[in-house]
Amino acid sequence: MSTEPKIYSFEEVSKHNSLDDCWLIxxxxxxxxxxxxxxxxxxxxxxVSSTGKDATEDFExxxxxxxARDIMAKHYIGDIDPLxxxxxxxxxxxxxxxxxxxxxxxxxxxxxxxxLLILGxxxxxxxxxxxx
Numbered sequence: 001m002s003t004e005p006k007i008y009s010f011e012e013v014s015k016h017n018s019l020d021d022c023w024l025i026x027x028x029x030x031x032x033x034x035x036x037x038x039x040x041x042x043x044x045x046x047x048v049s050s051t052g053k054d055a056t057e058d059f060e061x062x063x064x065x066x067x068a069r070d071i072m073a074k075h076y077i078g079d080i081d082p083l084x085x086x087x088x089x090x091x092x093x094x095x096x097x098x099x100x101x102x103x104x105x106x107x108x109x110x111x112x113x114x115x116l117l118i119l120g121x122x123x124x125x126x127x128x129x130x131x132x
Contacts, residue, residue, distance in 0.1 A: 005079045008080055009081050013025055013030055014051070019038075019044055019048060021034055022034045022037050022047055024050055024055045025054050026056050027059075029079055030077050031072055031077065032077045033075045035075070036075060054080075
């Protein structure tokens with residue numbers, strides 16, 4: 001007699017996002033990897049950073065071994081309800097208004113560029129005053 005796997009909502013799985021309670025979604029399946037977090041060769045922060053989303057891409061990009069997949073199988077607890085998983089946007093259209101706050105430039109880049117622009121303006125103004 002086969003038993004149906006438990007079906008979890010994305011919201012429910014997303015609540016398990018700490019070192020002491022860590023669940024992952026990989027290829028539509030849910031894994032409670034809490035007991036394994038401290039043993040993960042990549043560190044526990046890698047595991048926690050993959051919670052709250054579909055971690056399939058993160059998992060596959062690393063190229064895990066058969067041994068890793070066997071360990072993962074031991075932590076399988078059910079399947080994710082695909083209707084509850086948020087859709088991933090591949091393109092976010094730009095807004096019609098542009099401001100520094102909505103710009104894609106990182107804040108650190110702006111913090112570097114603004115003083116350079118001020119210095120350049122001061123140099124140009126100084127050269128202009130000397131010519132007069």
